[in-house]
Amino acid sequence: MELIPWPELHAMDQSIMQEILQYLFSGITNGAIYAVIAIGFSMLYNSTDLINFAHGEFVMLGSLCMVTFFGSMHLPLVPAIILTIICVAIAGLVFERLAIRSVKHPEPIVLIIITVGASIFLRGLGMIIWGKDAYSIPSFSSHPPLDIAGAKLLSQSIWIIVIFLVASVGLQLFYKKTLTGKAMEANAISKRAAWIVGIPSKLMVMLAFGLSTAMGGLAGVIIAPITMSSYDMGTMLGLKGFCAAMLGGLGSLWGALIGGFLLGILEALGVGFVSSGLKDATAFVLLLFILYVRPGGIISSADANRF
Amino acid sequence: MNNHQTRNRICYAVFSLLIILAGYTIENPYYIQVLTFIGINTLLALGLNMLMGYAGQISLGHAAFFGIGAYGTAILTVHYNLSPWLALPAAIAAAMIVAYIVGIPTLKLSGYYLGMGTLGFGMIVNILFREWSSVTGGASGFIGIPTLELGPVSFSSGRNYFFLVWGFVLTSFIICQRIIDSRIGRALRAIHDGEKAASAVGVDTRKLKLQVFVLSAAFSALAGFLYAHLVFFISPGTFSFIASIRMVTMVVIGGMASIWGSLLGASLLTLLPEWLHAFSEFEMVVYGLILMIVMIFLPRGLTRGLLDIYERANKKNDH
Amino acid sequence: MLLVNRYRPMMLILSIMAIASLLVTSPAFSASEKKPFKIGGIFAVTGPASFLGDPEKKSMELVVEQINAAGGIDGHMLEAVIYDTEGDPSKAVMGVSKLINKDNVIAIIGPSRTPTTLAVMPMIQKAKIPFISCAAGNKIVAPIDPWVFKTAQSDILAVAAIYENLKAKNTKKIGIISVGNAFGESGKEQLIAQAAGSGLAVTKSETYGAKDTDMTAQLTKIRQDNPEAIVCWGTNPGPAVLAKNIQQLGLDIPLYQSHGVASPKFIELAGSAAEGIMLPTGKILVAGLLPDSDPQKEVLNVYISEYEKKYATSVSGFGGYAYDAVKILAAALKNSNGDKEKIREAIENTKNHVGVSGIFNFSKTDHNGLSPEAFVMVKIKDGTWELLK
Incomplete structure (x- = not known):
């Protein structure tokens, strides 16, 4: 084995460190997206025991609405975001009212097929409204990327992380501090008990649906500037977000956060040190691993469905 | 019981007659091909129905076994010049072994967690089909799969292949019927109704679930084999997550825990895109709507759902 | 319970199938005199x-x-x-x-x-x-x-066109990034196969998913070997994301795209990041710029x-x-x-x-x-x- 002279070794170290840092930044950006999507899954599962396979399509709706409001109609940023989220939440509420609530026997398998049907429906709707093309919108701000020890952190990544933090703190406050939030949590723990103390369970489920799809819309909003929005973008994002939710622990807000970032960072490191072709496998290998080893997720909820 | 068996025999006799009749009277190769595709899809639905309908275990990754069957025979016949008739048992065995290994940890899960576990497995296998390009041909697909031949009979013509596929379907129906009518079938239904109760009365639920999982993988692999030698070309897209979902849809729409439901579901899902063709741009919207509406109003699938309606109407007439 | 009724479901389904097959097999004769x-x-x-x-x-x-x-x-x-x-x-x-x-x-x-x-x-x-x-x-x-x-x-011709351009600039080292589908794979094969003949060394060959939202990780890996050019093989929208990422990372490496993005849509998607990108295309994109002597x-x-x-x-x-x-x-x-x-x-x-x-x-x-x-x-x-x- 040859000895590497000290200065060169030092330089190599530095470049590797810089590389790893860049992978981390990539991972954090993607991770934040996965986390926002995962939160949507988790919130819904928490309140309704339902997994919405159409969640990725609500992300797509958010992204494409943002293209229309911000990109085409040139509304200012904040109204565009708010309008988008409202639109997507309304779509979610309509879906809950018309499809989910009409189900007489809400068994998982029936609900899976209905939400899969909804995802196909929404994709078709997106194709009719926005066509088959992809769209892009400018970054929310035109700062040059931040340079940290030679690695670049994109300005949109900072936006994503900030919006993500605001949203999750907001949700946490909503659940813990407001009466409605507490009622929703109570409803999630036991519908019957909540009903007995006078919590309108149907309204709570509807609210959960609205909030969950709103989070999906928010995810769509923040990724619109970094990626291209098109009617068929939702499926893979939905599945990845789903893996993140499972990884962290389905039903837990902080689990979704940890799962999302972990998945994003491991994917980026996987590209760097294993193979970019196997990048998409990372999420699913992690999913299987966590299901086999600790099915409740990293933040284990008490009732993991396993015996 | 005797009565029930006689009825079954009549059913299968009528069914075989219909197959023979269809095979000989339909002249147009296109319709023969559509019916052949229906047969392959029926095998897929049947296997999954044994797992979902009878054992009550969901799988969102069954296209993986479909793919293992197809890629198994493609690799063995093209790369190793093996006869397809030797590749068939090998491909099925491969799928069964994979199912066994994956089934042990996965079937411990239930509900959504089981769905997710199988989904993850299906995705990983699909990525392997795509990335292991030296063996599988990668994303571009696998070309040059040979025609099936058995002595002097070549299965290159549509009619012969039709009989081959439906022969397999009929045999599989009879095998499944036997299993369902046996002790195992009763044990399976006990698991479906309540796993804990079943194990309390002495059913080895773990072993039984695993056995059914392996069996359904074998049916999917058989379908994969037939698909590969029908189309002569396979690519990873055919065995994707969407394909798994389509299989589940066939089972659920047709009717869970019903052998004939698998046939109905497979037929509908093969023919539906043909009918929806007229909607062109609106095809996806209509397809999604149909799925949702059927599940909302007939959650037990069309077979049971239509029968319920029929029985209700009968009752009204009696009054 | 289900067993008792098996006779009826079968009849029901067979009759549905019979009707369905009638629908499908109804002859569609349209005898016309002109015979189009x-x-x-x-x-x-x-x-x-x-x-x-x-x-x-x-x-x-x-x-x-x-x-x-x-x-x-x-x-x-x-x-x-x-x-x-x-x-x-x-x-x-x-x-x-x-x-x-x-x-x-x-x-x-x-x-x-x-x-x-x-x-x-x-x-x-x-x-x-x-x-x-x-x-x-x-x-x-x-x-x-x-x-x-x-x-x-064929992608053979597209790769040849790119390599001719690279050779003229005396480029020696390139990095490849291609989309993980048939188009990208076929392009990648050609890029690697023709590289030696054009005196090029492929230092890294990475892939991305058709729906990836960010490719900075792949670019970071490609950057390690300081390639003199990056060739991307994919269809919209992926290559536009890649172009944006290259701009954001501040990589000063010429980027070549395939004919798969040869449409005005690509410029619209990539925005300012599209500047300076080179690609082979059929003449249709530049019809207005062709000399009148051009036969096409x-x-x-x-x-x-x-x-x-x-x-x-x-x-x-x-x-x-x-x-x-x-x-x-x-x-x-x-x-x-x-x-x-x-x-x-x-x-x-x-x-x-x-x-x-x-x-x-x-x-x-x-x-x-x-x-x-x-x-x-x-x-x-x-x-x-x-x-x-």
Whole structure:
């Protein structure tokens, strides 16, 4: 084995460190997206025991609405975001009212097929409204990327992380501090008990649906500037977000956060040190691993469905 | 019981007659091909129905076994010049072994967690089909799969292949019927109704679930084999997550825990895109709507759902 | 409980199936006196490859309409029957079977993608029917099948065009990033295969998923070896994301794209990040910049104005594949009286057919018929195309 002279070794170290840092930044950006999507899954599962396979399509709706409001109609940023989220939440509420609530026997398998049907429906709707093309919108701000020890952190990544933090703190406050939030949590723990103390369970489920799809819309909003929005973008994002939710622990807000970032960072490191072709496998290998080893997720909820 | 068996025999006799009749009277190769595709899809639905309908275990990754069957025979016949008739048992065995290994940890899960576990497995296998390009041909697909031949009979013509596929379907129906009518079938239904109760009365639920999982993988692999030698070309897209979902849809729409439901579901899902063709741009919207509406109003699938309606109407007439 | 009723479900289902099969098998005779020539089209009109299939379908309809308006071919009207593959090989097989056996077409144009084309080729060989594919993959015409032709430029030519440009700049090291589907894989194979011949070393070959939102990780890996150029092989929108990422990472490395993004949409998607990107393209993108002496200029201008007039959307190079295919087929149909072997021979003997994608010279040994001149290299400057040399 040859000895590497000290200065060169030092330089190599530095470049590797810089590389790893860049992978981390990539991972954090993607991770934040996965986390926002995962939160949507988790919130819904928490309140309704339902997994919405159409969640990725609500992300797509958010992204494409943002293209229309911000990109085409040139509304200012904040109204565009708010309008988008409202639109997507309304779509979610309509879906809950018309499809989910009409189900007489809400068994998982029936609900899976209905939400899969909804995802196909929404994709078709997106194709009719926005066509088959992809769209892009400018970054929310035109700062040059931040340079940290030679690695670049994109300005949109900072936006994503900030919006993500605001949203999750907001949700946490909503659940813990407001009466409605507490009622929703109570409803999630036991519908019957909540009903007995006078919590309108149907309204709570509807609210959960609205909030969950709103989070999906928010995810769509923040990724619109970094990626291209098109009617068929939702499926893979939905599945990845789903893996993140499972990884962290389905039903837990902080689990979704940890799962999302972990998945994003491991994917980026996987590209760097294993193979970019196997990048998409990372999420699913992690999913299987966590299901086999600790099915409740990293933040284990008490009732993991396993015996 | 005797009565029930006689009825079954009549059913299968009528069914075989219909197959023979269809095979000989339909002249147009296109319709023969559509019916052949229906047969392959029926095998897929049947296997999954044994797992979902009878054992009550969901799988969102069954296209993986479909793919293992197809890629198994493609690799063995093209790369190793093996006869397809030797590749068939090998491909099925491969799928069964994979199912066994994956089934042990996965079937411990239930509900959504089981769905997710199988989904993850299906995705990983699909990525392997795509990335292991030296063996599988990668994303571009696998070309040059040979025609099936058995002595002097070549299965290159549509009619012969039709009989081959439906022969397999009929045999599989009879095998499944036997299993369902046996002790195992009763044990399976006990698991479906309540796993804990079943194990309390002495059913080895773990072993039984695993056995059914392996069996359904074998049916999917058989379908994969037939698909590969029908189309002569396979690519990873055919065995994707969407394909798994389509299989589940066939089972659920047709009717869970019903052998004939698998046939109905497979037929509908093969023919539906043909009918929806007229909607062109609106095809996806209509397809999604149909799925949702059927599940909302007939959650037990069309077979049971239509029968319920029929029985209700009968009752009204009696009054 | 379920067991008791098994007799009834079976009867129910069998009767439904019987009705369904009646519906399907009802004979569709339409005896007409004129006996139009029926030609089949099969494109990925919807689904992920709709950016190919949609303009292809429109272009085919456009040509057929024109030919009929001009009185058809030898007095026969043309009738186009077009099906959608959604980019799915199984659907393509069903569609082609329907075209051959139910619609009794005398020739088929399409499919749009390489896997769908490869999937239907065994049927074409068996049915012995003239077939002109609109897909890029070279596997379609190598080895040559007598009945199979294609009009889309092969990726071999696209890679050759890029490498010629790189060689002229004395580049030695390149990094490759390709999309994880058939298009990207085929491009990657060609890029690696032709590299040595052009004196190039491929330092890294990475892939990305068609729907990836961020590719900075792959770029970080490619950057390690300080390549002098990056070649990206994919179709919209992925390459636009990549271009943005390169800009954001501040990489000062020339970026080459494939002809898969050769449409104004790419510039729109990539925005300022598109500046300076070079790519090979059919001449359609730069029709206005071509010298008047260019033999293709007139054909291109006619196609562009007709297409944009009829559909009110901007034209892309992809529709040209079907436009050329129908034109070549129409020429071959003359004096053929619908005889398939005669049509096939006529296509094989097509010489100097000036089309949108290039000048076609088919022969027994070349069923694509295009020469490297089919491609020009362009550079994106100030949000538009600039012809290189």
